[in-house]
Amino acid sequence: MPPPPGIWSVPASTSRNLAARDDLLAEIGAALARRGVAPLCGLGGTGKTKLAIEYAYRNAGAYDTVFLIDGQSQATMDASFVTLAAEMRLPDHEQLDPARAVGVVRSKLGRRGRWLLLFDGVRDPSEVEPYIPSVSHGGHILTTSQNPIWRGLTTVNVRGIERAESVRFLLQRTGETDAESADALAEELGDLPLALAQAGAYIEETGRPLAEYLALFRQRPAALLERPVSFPVTVATAWESSLAAVFSHQAAAELLSLCSFLPMDAIPRRSLSEYDPLALDDAIAMLRLHSLIEVRPHALSxxxxxxxxxxxxxxRDDRRRWMEAARRIVQASGRISPSTEEEREGRTEPESG
Structure with missing residues (x-):
């Protein structure tokens, strides 16, 4: 769909790596209709940015101005607003410093409707507040963020896609008909859009059949999450900054390390009762800032x-430590322990040396 007349600064919609997520697109539309602001939140790799771009393309005719803003820092947002001021042909825009550009753009947009701003990759909701124009006249704000805590706003939680969509995507991308292997691979990948796209690209580049890729992934999962090297962002790199932040926080690092060895999808809170409740809450809060953990009423995931x-x-020593801690929790819960092979390797890559 071609963009409408007016200001349009949005990357091309690459639906090849995006499932048809009509339910989420409808949820975004409803949230914008209610409040004018819709934060898309979730783990890195769930397709939040592609979803926001898809929404912009599908609803292009409703807006005169659609502009994507790099929301990762004050500096990137300042630069985006300077560019937007020029696109809007505001008076003396060539002489506007960033602070003035932000002010005049907000003022201009806040007095009219039919605009959509997409703030992509917001780290802290408080950092984007000074840049958001009033939406009282019909303007809309879409944000993407791994942080799910947007006080006063209902967030759109972006998770993995439905299994049927995962299978359909893998079969279409690879040109194969092996639905059984596609289903099993989608299960291994947790229906994560980025991982599915990676797998499809790897199979396309190497010609390895789906069934063989599935077998290889079960043997070398971490290595394949870094491939293909031609892929712009991989699962292995998508979470680098989040994991770095978490591992600078001792309680959060310990909780995530423990959870990584627990085989259950839903980890009962009561199974963590031996831990100090305040330290546990601090760890959970830190992990939630990066959507690395999902909190349910009585369980974590x-x-x-x-x-x-x-x-x-x-x-290796830390691996053994947390594997043993996980074994104690699994045995206490009466669940089946991980297999001997999983215990020995922890489903990690062999270490050199």
Whole structure:
């Protein structure tokens, strides 16, 4: 769909790596209609940015101005607003410093409707507040963030795609008909859009059949989460900054390390009762800032690929330590322990030396 007349600064919509997520697109539309602001939140790799771009393309005719802003820092947002001031042909825009550009753009947009600003990659919701124009006249704000805490706003939680969509995507991308292997691979990848796109690209580049890729992934998961090298962002790199932040916080690092060895999808809170409740809450809060953990009423959940990446980053001694801690919790809960093979390797890559 071509963009409408007016200001349009949005990357091309690459639907090849995006499932048809009509339910989420409808949820975004409803949130914007209610409040004018819709934060898209979730783990890195769930397709938040592609979803926001897809929404912009599908609703292009409703806006005169659609502009994507790099929301990762004050500096990137300042630069985006200077560019937007020029696009809007505001008076003396060539002489506007960033602070003035932000002010005049906010003022101009706040007095009219039919505009959509997409703030991509927001780290802290408080950092974007000074840049948001009034939406009282019909303007809309879409944000993408790993941080799910947007006080006073209902967030759109972006998770993995439905299994049927995962299978359909893998079969279409690879040109194969092996639905059984596609289903099994989608299960291994936790239906994460980025991981599915990576797998499809790897199979396309190497010509390896789906069934063979599935077998290889079960043997070398961490290595394949770094491939293909031609892929712009991989699962292994998408969470680098988040994991670095978490591992600078001792309680959060310990909780994530432990969870990475627990085989259950839903980890009962009561199974962590031996830990100090305040320290546990601090750790959970830190992990939630990066969507590395999902909190349910009586349980916690960590995506299976996060577990693989975390286990692979741990030193051998730490791996043994957390594997043993996880064994105690699994045995106390009466669940089946991980297999001997999983215990020995922790589903990580072999260490050199």
């Amino acid at each position: 960590v995506h299976r690929l996060v577990k693989i990446v975390v286990r692979n980053q741990l030193r």
